[in-house]
Amino acid sequence: xxxxxxxxxxxxxxxxxxxxxxxxxxxxxxxxxxxxxxxxxxxxxxxxxxxxxxxxxxxxxxxxxxxxxxxxxxxxxxxxxxxxxxxxxxxxxxxxxxxxxxxxxxxxxxxxxxxxxxxxxxxxxxxxxxxxxxxxxxxxxxxxxxxxxxxxxxxxxxxxxxxxxxxxxxxxxxxxxxxxxxxxxxxxxxxxxxxxxxxxxxxxxxxxxxxxxxxxxxxxxxxxxxxxxxxxxxxxxxxxxxxxxxxxxxxxxxxxxxxxxxxxxxxxxxxxxxxxxxxxxxxxxxxxxxxxxxxxxxxxxxxxxxxxxxxxxxxxxxxxxxxxxxxxxxxxxxxxxxxxxxxxxxxxxxxxxxxxxxxxxxxxxxxxxxxxxxxxxxxxxxxxxxxxxxxxxxxxxxxxxxxxxxxxxxxxxxxxxxxxxxxxxxxxxxxxxxxxxxxxxxxxxxxxxxxxxxxxxxxxxxxxxxxxxxxxxxxxxxxxxxxxxxxxxxxxxxxxxxxxxxxxxxxxxxxxxxxxxxxxxxxxxxxxxxxxxxxxxxxxxxxxxxxxxxxxxxxxxxxxxxxxxxxxxxxxxx
Numbered sequence: 001x002x003x004x005x006x007x008x009x010x011x012x013x014x015x016x017x018x019x020x021x022x023x024x025x026x027x028x029x030x031x032x033x034x035x036x037x038x039x040x041x042x043x044x045x046x047x048x049x050x051x052x053x054x055x056x057x058x059x060x061x062x063x064x065x066x067x068x069x070x071x072x073x074x075x076x077x078x079x080x081x082x083x084x085x086x087x088x089x090x091x092x093x094x095x096x097x098x099x100x101x102x103x104x105x106x107x108x109x110x111x112x113x114x115x116x117x118x119x120x121x122x123x124x125x126x127x128x129x130x131x132x133x134x135x136x137x138x139x140x141x142x143x144x145x146x147x148x149x150x151x152x153x154x155x156x157x158x159x160x161x162x163x164x165x166x167x168x169x170x171x172x173x174x175x176x177x178x179x180x181x182x183x184x185x186x187x188x189x190x191x192x193x194x195x196x197x198x199x200x201x202x203x204x205x206x207x208x209x210x211x212x213x214x215x216x217x218x219x220x221x222x223x224x225x226x227x228x229x230x231x232x233x234x235x236x237x238x239x240x241x242x243x244x245x246x247x248x249x250x251x252x253x254x255x256x257x258x259x260x261x262x263x264x265x266x267x268x269x270x271x272x273x274x275x276x277x278x279x280x281x282x283x284x285x286x287x288x289x290x291x292x293x294x295x296x297x298x299x300x301x302x303x304x305x306x307x308x309x310x311x312x313x314x315x316x317x318x319x320x321x322x323x324x325x326x327x328x329x330x331x332x333x334x335x336x337x338x339x340x341x342x343x344x345x346x347x348x349x350x351x352x353x354x355x356x357x358x359x360x361x362x363x364x365x366x367x368x369x370x371x372x373x374x375x376x377x378x379x380x381x382x383x384x385x386x387x388x389x390x391x392x393x394x395x396x397x398x399x400x401x402x403x404x405x406x407x408x409x410x411x412x413x414x415x416x417x418x419x420x421x422x423x424x425x426x427x428x429x430x431x432x433x434x435x436x437x438x439x440x441x442x443x444x445x446x447x448x449x450x451x452x453x454x455x456x457x458x459x460x461x462x463x464x465x466x467x468x469x470x471x472x473x474x475x476x477x478x479x480x481x482x483x484x485x486x487x488x489x490x491x492x493x494x495x496x497x498x499x500x501x502x503x504x505x506x507x508x509x510x511x512x513x514x515x516x517x518x519x520x521x522x523x524x525x526x527x528x529x530x531x532x533x534x535x536x537x538x539x540x541x542x543x544x545x546x547x548x549x550x551x552x553x554x555x556x557x558x559x560x561x562x563x564x565x566x567x568x569x570x571x572x573x574x
Contacts, residue, residue: 106168106226112137118170118178119145126151127188132209136163142227144172148179152199152238154191156209159221161262167204169226177269180204182232182248187241194258199240200249202256203232203273206263216286223264229254230272234304250304251311253278257318261290267556270313271301272332279316279344281369288372289318292344296325296556303335311335313357317343317369319376323352327555330356338362345373351386351552351570354399360389364442365404365411380415386548386561386570388523389424397435398467399424403442413446418539420451420475421548423523423569428459435487436461438479441470444496451475451502452535452548454513454525454569455483462487466497473500476536478508478568504537508568516573521554524573535566 108114112135117123121143129140136159142149159165169178182203192209193199204224208217232254237247254273257263258280270276276299281288294314304311313328321344328339339357340349343366354360363382366373373379382402389399400419404412419439428436438455439448450465450472457463457480464484465472486497501507514529516522525532538547550558551571565572 106139106141106166106170108141109137109139109166111163112139114138115140116143117141118143125188126153127186127190132156132190132192132212134159134165136160136165136221139166139168141168141170142178142180143170144176144178148181148230150181150183150185152182152185152187152191152202153180153204154193154209155204155206155222155224156213156219158219161221164221164223164262164264166223166225167227168223169228171226177226177228179228179230181230182238182252182254182273183236185232185238187239189241189243191241193241197249198258199238200246200252201258202253202278203229204255205258206256206260207258218259218261218286219263220261222260222262223266224255225264225266225268228269230270232273233302234274248274250274251278251315253315254302256280257289257292259287259289260292263289263291264293264295265297266293267296269298271299273302274304274311275315276300276302276313277316279314279318279321281317281319281366281372283368283371285372288369290320292316292318292321294321294323294326298327298329298556299339300327300329301332303332303337312337312341312362313339315341317366318346319344319369319373319378320346322348322350324348324350325552325556325558326352328352328354328357328360343367343369345369345376346378347382348546349382349384349387350548351550351558352388353552353555354387354389356390356392359401360391360399361387361401363400363402363413363417365406365408365413367406367411370411374411380413381418382413382415383418383546385418385420385422385546386551387422388552388570389422391424391426391428391436397428397461398437398440399426400438401440401442402448403440403446403470405442409443409445412442414443415446417441417446417448418546419448419453420538421568421570422453423571424453424455425518425523426455426457426459426461426463428461430459430461435464435489437464437467437487439465439470439472440467441472441497444469444471447471447473449473449475449539450477451505451538452568453477453479454523454531455479456513456515456518457482458518465499468493468495469497471498471500473502473505474507475502475505475538476508476534476568478510478513478531478534481509481511483507483509502537506536508534513569523569524571525567525569529567531568533566534568 115129117126123129134157192211194208194210206219232248232252234250240246251274253275254270256278279289279292299313302313331337336358338359339354341362345366402417464487466486485499486495508530513531514526516524516526549561551561553559562572
């Protein structure tokens with residue numbers, strides 16, 4: 001059995017040995033999109049609106065059920081005002097709301113100071129910016145130039161909900177993002193990392209300083225957007241703030257959130273690092289990260305060759321996280337990491353494009369933050385919807401894993417994974433992979449509510465709903481012929497997995513869902529598809545903020561989903 005080690009947030013020490021199974025969480029950060037497709041196709045270096053990206057937790061209004069017989073909510077697509085969040089399925093959990101406005105350029109600040117960094121600009125190096133003195137409304141604008149910037153950054157200060165601190169890229173004449181390269185980068189002597197080895201953990205690090213800040217401080221309301229971040233990984237090295245030559249650690253991230261609240265990472269190109277993005281938490285409130293939005297990034301080519309199954313596109317542990325509109329490309333050649341490995345409490349994964357990875361979505365227990373989150377109802381529900389998951393040769397046998405992986409079952413999810421309106425395309429062949437399960441639920445205390453998905457197998461590998469444990473409660477889904485309940489792994493493996501058909505449930509089978517053009521990556525349903533106008537009920541009392549009102553648009557955008565089309569899968573098209 002493959003094994004991996006979870007890295008502590010501090011000092012680079014290793015904690016606990018765990019298997020390569022999956023993990024989970026929940027909350028609800030409802031993110032609306034502009035009502036026009038034109039707004040979604042703007043510049044790649046623009047952030048979601050910082051002022052509204054991270055409002056405080058609030059108790060949502062009571063939810064009501066949809067009218068009987070309706071398979072999708074009535075009404076128009078979401079407006080600029082966004083969608084309200086709600087408590088999940090009667091859990092009593094609290095959720096938040098936020099909005100997205102049309103993209104804007106990385107312009108000067110209107111509420112604080114502007115620090116322009118570039119050739120011929122007031123600041124010719126990033127290190128010259130007074131990072132330790134930034135305050136709400138300040139904007140650091142990194143201008144594109146042909147050669148990369150080779151500097152490492154520590155962000156330690158806080159903005160506010162209406163005046164965040166923003167570090168953004170000013171694009172070049174052809175839309176090029178400014179490049180921040182970790183290879184042979186330098187760290188300005190003014191950066192005072194709280195941990196001596198902290199400099200080795202990230203190209204951009206969000207944490208506190210050793211001097212001038214207390215242990216209870218936490219950077220808040222920060223936006224990082226419109227940058228290309230690369231090469232913070234073994235075997236590359238850098239010069240630290242003391243002038244010493246150092247090498248990166250295996251798990252170094254392009255962006256490392258050691259601790260932080262109300263953090264937005266948007267529309268960045270993230271590649272060539274150990275972990276693309278790493279959001280950490282630990283065992284007390286002072287070191288727990290909260291309210292994280294990972295939005296519209298291109299995350300690809302990350303991972304480790306020395307520890308190939310331990311580094312991932314995103315590795316996250318926070319309270320309240322939304323992963324939306326991102327494009328996940330294949331990991332570094334030879335890496336066996338996942339696209340998204342999440343240990344968060346309050347996880348929403350929606351409207352993303354996943355290709356490659358050992359697992360597309362790995363949702364396991366909140367390991368380092370368990371002491372803080374153990375009583376939170378959000379821990380027991382997780383939401384995965386509107387995603388495209390493409391599994392090719394040598395891909396994972398389980399695209400979605402939910403429950404836990406460290407062997408301490410008291411820490412596992414022990415709840416419900418909601419999986420709806422996703423499109424999965426599996427091209428794996430039996431010679432590459434002996435068996436394939438749509439879901440791996442880690443124990444019989446985990447269940448999945450599975451509705452309105454399209455799961456297409458064009459390869460030859462066996463296909464089952466579950467691996468060996470847990471319960472899948474099925475609504476209406478289209479899945480390729482030959483699906484079984486669980487994988488038969490021989491007489492020595494006890495199988496307790498089961499499927500239950502919901503009252504409104506129905507499994508549609510066939511050889512081909514008849515996409516418009518699967519070869520070209522167009523997974524809209526064609527006119528003759530049996531999955532058109534076949535959608536059934538979503539989960540009862542589904543919070544309005546978790547309705548599938550948008551759909552992914554290549555790449556890293558969303559557009560309103562056609563409300564009149566009741567299609568299965570991630571798309572409702574003409």
